[in-house]
Amino acid sequence: MTQASLMRGVIISGTGGVWRVRTEQGDTIDASMRGRLKKSNAGRRADGSLRRDTVLAASKTPKLAVGDDVLLEEGERGGAWAIAEILPRRSKLARREPGGGQGERIVAANVDQVVVMFAAAKPEPHRRMLDRFLVIAESNDLTPRIVINKVDLVGEAAARERFQAYERVGYAVYYTSVKDGRALDELRSALGGRRSVVTGPSGVGKSSLLNALFPGSNLRVGAISESVNKGRHTTVGAAMLPLLSEDNGYVIDTPGLREIGLWSLPGGQLDRCFPEIRAVRDQCRFADCRHISEPDCAVTTAVRGGAIDAERYDSYVRLLAELDGDA
Ligand code: GDP
Ligand code: ZN
Numbered sequence: 001m002t003q004a005s006l007m008r009g010v011i012i013s014g015t016g017g018v019w020r021v022r023t024e025q026g027d028t029i030d031a032s033m034r035g036r037l038k039k040s041n042a043g044r045r046a047d048g049s050l051r052r053d054t055v056l057a058a059s060k061t062p063k064l065a066v067g068d069d070v071l072l073e074e075g076e077r078g079g080a081w082a083i084a085e086i087l088p089r090r091s092k093l094a095r096r097e098p099g100g101g102q103g104e105r106i107v108a109a110n111v112d113q114v115v116v117m118f119a120a121a122k123p124e125p126h127r128r129m130l131d132r133f134l135v136i137a138e139s140n141d142l143t144p145r146i147v148i149n150k151v152d153l154v155g156e157a158a159a160r161e162r163f164q165a166y167e168r169v170g171y172a173v174y175y176t177s178v179k180d181g182r183a184l185d186e187l188r189s190a191l192g193g194r195r196s197v198v199t200g201p202s203g204v205g206k207s208s209l210l211n212a213l214f215p216g217s218n219l220r221v222g223a224i225s226e227s228v229n230k231g232r233h234t235t236v237g238a239a240m241l242p243l244l245s246e247d248n249g250y251v252i253d254t255p256g257l258r259e260i261g262l263w264s265l266p267g268g269q270l271d272r273c274f275p276e277i278r279a280v281r282d283q284c285r286f287a288d289c290r291h292i293s294e295p296d297c298a299v300t301t302a303v304r305g306g307a308i309d310a311e312r313y314d315s316y317v318r319l320l321a322e323l324d325g326d327a
Contacts, residue, residue, distance in 0.1 A: 148174070174190070282298075
């Protein structure tokens with residue numbers, strides 16, 4: 001077979017055996033993993049082409065995940081496609097395996113940012129859940145962005161007031177309305193050229209918003225939550241909806257992200273996942289301060305002084321208790 005028959009694509013869903021791949025040309029095809037898989041960069045000639053002699057045993061290759069960039073080759077007799085190579089991952093959204101082991105489960109590969117979406121009303125926003133999503137993003141070193149949709153229902157001033165604590169922390173917050181089109185241009189450019197995990201409770205307008213941002217994506221209203229539910233009982237647990245523009249955008253449903261949970265994030269690392277706590281924690285008297293009842297704690301001092309938002313701190317305390325309960 002000639003090198004020219006290798007085609008690049010990205011994994012958009014899969015149940016383990018057969019993977020759905022979106023090719024560079026924009027086609028969606030099904031492909032299975034080739035028995036023996038070439039290693040990422042090793043086995044390439046200087047010009048980037050593949051060397052036939054460097055193959056890795058399948059057991060040594062990384063497990064495939066939604067979001068992985070792959071090279072496909074046509075099967076021997078034509079027709080079927082096989083995944084010949086997984087290209088290097090630049091980031092991942094993962095959860096550690098429970099029990100404190102070394103293993104981790106990759107929920108999605110090559111994620112650039114996590115867009116956490118809530119509605120200003122209908123359904124009522126849930127700040128504790130928002131904080132949980134933010135911690136998941138932070139613990140994976142992914143940049144979170146916050147979208148507050150349906151601002152038309154409460155007015156922008158009220159929405160801004162409610163979420164100003166997040167702007168103070170330094171998060172980008174977009175106050176959008178699919179109904180009147182507010183802030184959609186801003187958000188579109190924040191999503192452009194990046195791969196985003198878009199998450200949030202159902203009913204906040206994720207499908208509506210993505211359709212408005214990327215007309216032609218043709219997501220049915222409610223489609224995102226559905227796509228998630230389908231993948232739910234598989235080991236993959238994630239599905240990606242490719243958006244209509246070049247190289248960006250995939251969407252992981254809410255249950256998918258919630259399942260990642262905070263599993264096995266050591267309690268001592270939770271403070272790093274709150275930027276405003278991270279900023280002052282070095283000033284605590286004890287290096288291993290948990291910022292609960294320790295003396296000379298810079299965090300509780302900042303909470304009392306109003307520099308750290310009390311509700312955010314409350315989320316920290318509850319999540320810490322949850323993580324300690326896990327251990
Ligand atoms: P998803 O479950 O997050 O994908 O939410 P959907 O896109 O299915 O939207 C849920 C409902 O909210 C639908 O009835 C939408 O028409 C409505 N909706 C979406 N965005 C807005 C908005 O900005 N303002 C208002 N008032 N309603 C919206
Ligand atoms: Zn402290």
